[in-house]
Amino acid sequence: xxxxxxxxxxxxxxAVLSRLEDGSMLLPASPIRFKNGDSEYRYRPDSELxxxxxxxxxxxxxxxxxxxxxxxxxxxxxxxxPKQEVWTGPGRxxxxxxxxxxxxxxxxxxxxxxxxxxxxSGGDRIHYxxxxxxxxxxxxxxxxxxxxxxxxRHGAGAHGVADPGxxxxxxxxxxxxxxxVRMKEAARxxxxxxxxxxxxxxxxxxxxxxxxxxEGGFRRRGAKGPAFATIVAAGVNGCTLHYGANxxxxxxxxxxxxxxxAEYEFYAADITRTVPAGGRLxxxxxxxxxxxxxxxxxxxxxxxxxxxxxxxxxETVRTLAEGLVSLGVVRDTVxxxxxxxxxxxxxxxxxxxxxxxxTHDVGAYEDPGGPVRLRPGMAFTVEPGLYFRPGTCPGLPxxxxxxxxxxxxxxxxxxxAEVLTRNLPADAEALEDLMRR
Numbered sequence: 001x002x003x004x005x006x007x008x009x010x011x012x013x014x015a016v017l018s019r020l021e022d023g024s025m026l027l028p029a030s031p032i033r034f035k036n037g038d039s040e041y042r043y044r045p046d047s048e049l050x051x052x053x054x055x056x057x058x059x060x061x062x063x064x065x066x067x068x069x070x071x072x073x074x075x076x077x078x079x080x081x082p083k084q085e086v087w088t089g090p091g092r093x094x095x096x097x098x099x100x101x102x103x104x105x106x107x108x109x110x111x112x113x114x115x116x117x118x119x120x121s122g123g124d125r126i127h128y129x130x131x132x133x134x135x136x137x138x139x140x141x142x143x144x145x146x147x148x149x150x151x152x153r154h155g156a157g158a159h160g161v162a163d164p165g166x167x168x169x170x171x172x173x174x175x176x177x178x179x180x181v182r183m184k185e186a187a188r189x190x191x192x193x194x195x196x197x198x199x200x201x202x203x204x205x206x207x208x209x210x211x212x213x214x215e216g217g218f219r220r221r222g223a224k225g226p227a228f229a230t231i232v233a234a235g236v237n238g239c240t241l242h243y244g245a246n247x248x249x250x251x252x253x254x255x256x257x258x259x260x261x262a263e264y265e266f267y268a269a270d271i272t273r274t275v276p277a278g279g280r281l282x283x284x285x286x287x288x289x290x291x292x293x294x295x296x297x298x299x300x301x302x303x304x305x306x307x308x309x310x311x312x313x314x315e316t317v318r319t320l321a322e323g324l325v326s327l328g329v330v331r332d333t334v335x336x337x338x339x340x341x342x343x344x345x346x347x348x349x350x351x352x353x354x355x356x357x358x359t360h361d362v363g364a365y366e367d368p369g370g371p372v373r374l375r376p377g378m379a380f381t382v383e384p385g386l387y388f389r390p391g392t393c394p395g396l397p398x399x400x401x402x403x404x405x406x407x408x409x410x411x412x413x414x415x416x417a418e419v420l421t422r423n424l425p426a427d428a429e430a431l432e433d434l435m436r437r
Contacts, residue, residue: 020066023125028133117142173363174377186264187420193217203252207232227268231259238403272407291323295384303417308371383407
């Protein structure tokens with residue numbers, strides 16, 4: 001996709017700085033992670049650092065100082081190293097970084113141990129995630145020690161550490177136009193790749209082959225790759241919620257649960273569809289599928305400004321409970337099933353999670369006033385499911401090993417909700433037709 005609207009990093013920093021008041025925020029880059037020896041995993045930047053600055057390489061520390069009159073946005077960067085650049089590609093010097101990222105001051109990373117504590121100590125609270133970086137941990141400890149002495153003499157100084165999410169999560173949970181464009185593109189890419197990958201599902205095919213078709217579809221369309229580890233779970237494997245082996249062959253009678261999503265410009269999509277390897281949903285498995293589909297529709301129906309994810313969950317759970325009673329899996333009334341949470345063995349997870357820079361994105365679900373109210377710009381999933389692990393439905397052996405989940409991505413708008421993944425069919429007949437084609 002071309003002509004993407006730029007992400008508003010400068011206005012985000014202004015919002016952060018205004019909320020910091022007399023505090024500061026310290027954001028180190030994610031470390032490079034190694035698979036073995038000197039073989040690195042593909043680098044993925046820290047979401048908070050990227051959201052605030054746009055920096056997407058290793059070896060950076062960003063410092064925001066709400067209390068300062070100057071040098072309010074400071075970056076510490078690796079600088080140029082011609083020997084290292086032979087292996088990792090060209091770097092950027094301090095002047096290039098300052099111009100590209102709008103920093104008030106840019107220093108070399110090696111100078112952080114000397115400069116960092118002093119830059120931090122002028123504020124009253126440091127927003128930093130302890131354990132994120134050894135050199136940042138050390139600087140925070142030194143700043144707190146200096147702050148203790150400073151308070152004794154001047155009545156002010158660093159005296160506490162808070163999670164950056166206290167400031168950032170509320171900003172990140174509502175997506176602006178530039179983010180929504182990227183999320184829609186991630187959804188578009190994901191839906192196209194799903195169409196290709198689901199068409200490969202048939203008896204005898206390896207779960208890994210469906211995974212390869214999916215992730216190849218992401219990359220061909222410009223995504224960085226999967227937003228999370230792709231799940232292709234045939235038969236009883238679908239009853240393991242975070243199944244990730246993808247190393248079984250699909251059997252002739254299997255349902256195949258596929259949970260995947262592309263990451264585009266670091267923004268995630270997250271879709272699940274469940275399809276029959278034999279091409280048709282029949283018998284008790286069709287009944288289960290229709291129950292989950294009704295629950296999915298019931299959840300989508302209450303997605304609106306002023307609602308809550310708790311209400312979405314309540315609607316899906318009620319529909320699933322009604323289905324479990326109608327199947328004969330539980331013997332109680334629907335109200336008793338809900339009161340006793342007797343549905344939990346068959347639906348052990350929540351219906352929704354926030355979606356954005358992270359697949360399970362930041363944001364509170366509850367606050368002191370109760371469930372967080374949905375507002376325009378909030379994005380999340382709706383993903384009911386039913387899972388009948390062996391031994392959970394005695395007397396109904398035809399259900400054992402059956403797993404169905406249906407998941408779509410939703411954006412709250414000014415007057416309702418938009419299902420970002422609506423163009424990938426979820427009803428049984430449309431999915432069967434997609435597989436035939």
